Amino acid sequence: MDKKPFDLSKSRLTRRTALKGLAAGAGLAAAPGFVRYAQAQSSAPIKIGFQSHRTGIGAAYGRWYEKTTAAAVKAINAAGGINGRPVEVVIEDDGTDPGRGAEVVGKFATQHKTDIVFGTLFSHVVIGSAPAAGEAKMPYFVVSEGHHVASTKLNRYVFQPGITDVKSQIQSMAPWIAANAGKKVTQIFPDFAFGYDHRDYLPPALKAQGADVIAQIAIPPTESSFTKYFPQIPAETEVIYHVMVGPAVLTFVKELGEFYGSNRPQLFGFIDSLEAVDINSPGLEFLDGSHFWEGSPRYAQADDSAAQKAYRAAVGIDDNGAAVGDPKDVSTAAHMFGCWETLYVVKKAMEDAGYKGPEDRAKLVEATEALTEFAEGPEHPQGPKTFNGKIHQCFGIQNISKVEGGKLKVVHKTKIEDGLYEPEGDYPKQAL
């Protein structure tokens, strides 16, 4: 769903006009598109502002989030759109940067006049953009995985209905880690918000299972060389729990392999450490037999549902989780399903609310909060989910996969109940 050249020139014109301080009326006159849609709202498309990590450290995710979103929008439009109106996606690049992120949200609100904003992954961008969304009273649907939405520290306009948060993921997997991998765990995590969720929630979750985190190593997500951090891993470590993000994830895993070789502790990683990277890259042989968390499995599994198969075909990934026709272009399969599912949640909520336009945004927020369950199926191919309207967060199943013969094979699926926790707050109490 690329931005049309027409849009591009339009936005450039408007910005310049604004910069020169001309009246807003002149800006509107220069952009006839806005006027037309305002007059014919009933048939005008529903505009979804997509805050995409096109550049910066999240670029690999951004590209695949765009592909998944395009596929979902195509499917939704083919089935009649939302409330009979077609869906149009407007993409803005946030550079995977919190400051830019907030600007982009503002741009969607005031310039593109989108109905909602959607699609952000990196947690620092979500945290940086959420206040702008709250201020503009713009429903902001993120696909981020971080715990910040569910922590209720953001605001009533922020939702995460398509992907389980880290706290829940960790809680549901800790029993498996303690029982199957080992009791003495060293954590390696990126030194920003998303990593801090891992830092804060793994130790108590493991403690409850009789295992301990014996060391925590934070690495900046922009780091390009990692060997220097590895001596901090205590010798008695039984499991290395690793989750890295950023452009150098392949280097991270490769250097871990060089450091340990086959004589390594057990490895339990979040696939984030290798998202969009071929697990058969040279130097990664040592990963054989190690385990990864996957939100949705990268490799096609023997027991895939029809919905999962249809979803993979629609997005255009093959059985190895790479782009159809380009086996080197490995997807971010473990996360991007969240875009697909979130768009269907938006569709459901807009239809429940009888959503007509930006004036109904408050109704949309309330309708989303009223949702409780999403059944597994073509709209939710990753699996069934429950949704807690108090904390704006969904809960789903998690996959633990083993590297076997150059593929990731799911060996354990958690249950939704495993990941439930007491809500930490209550968004609906905030005023709209």
Place this chain on the structure above:
Amino acid sequence: MHFGPHLLLATLEGLVTSAVLALTALGLSLVFGVMRIVNVAHGEFFMLGAVLAWAISTAISGHPALGFLAALVLAPLVVGAVALVAERLVLRRLNYNPEGTIVATIGMLYIIQQLALTFYGPEARPVEAPFSYRILLPWFGYSGYKLSVVAASAVLLVATWLVLTRTRVGLIMRATQYDSETAQAFGIPVDRVYGGVFALGAMLAAVAAVLIVPISQAHYLMGQDPLLLSFIVVIIGGLGSLRGTVVAAVLIGLSDGIISMFFSPTLAKIIATAAVALVLVFRPQGLFGTTPR
């Protein structure tokens, strides 16, 4: 891990950093020494080298060493040509004015970076190492390729030193650096020397990038760190001094490796930056630099 092996690993890591840094900073130092130009786009020539290495090595099938060797030869040549064009089109037209060229090279930085983003994309892409040998020490494993980077860099540094001190080209370059007006009076084509030096500086950065890219992947933003570190090295070593550059690179690289391993990488950066400040205050010409004429 015990102190001994810990220190060994820190030293090895530091040496790899030093090796790449020495080559990159030498390029920057040459350009400043001879042309009196602060080349802010230097890091982008580094990035361009890495990106081209990826392009060349993926275009050539067969054993990874073939693609890598081709990249090692071709990528610096292409980067050198780009630098030469930039020098002819931009820097020469500014008459190598110190203030003007800083702004111009800042512009070049953004142009090169955005072109890389447009044509290469925002992904980090790996280049396969020419060989993958893991040296097994009793305490930890270490990449054999990383050690070969140190060796290759040392060879290149010696070669550059020989060119500068033992050849006619080197003599001409040194003469231009010493006093460009007198050199011109003696019939040295200073203008062509400038073009050549600018290209050579960029090529050194590109070679360093090709050496490092099998370790750290090509990415369009990868030029920022090397630029900053090169400036630190060049300031500490003394602008325009080859010996100072190499010594400072080893110093900064080793301290970076050792401090970041025993304490934290952030502290290593703090110390390096503080060192620059101290050098600028107490010995503005750098450890080995001479006061500019």
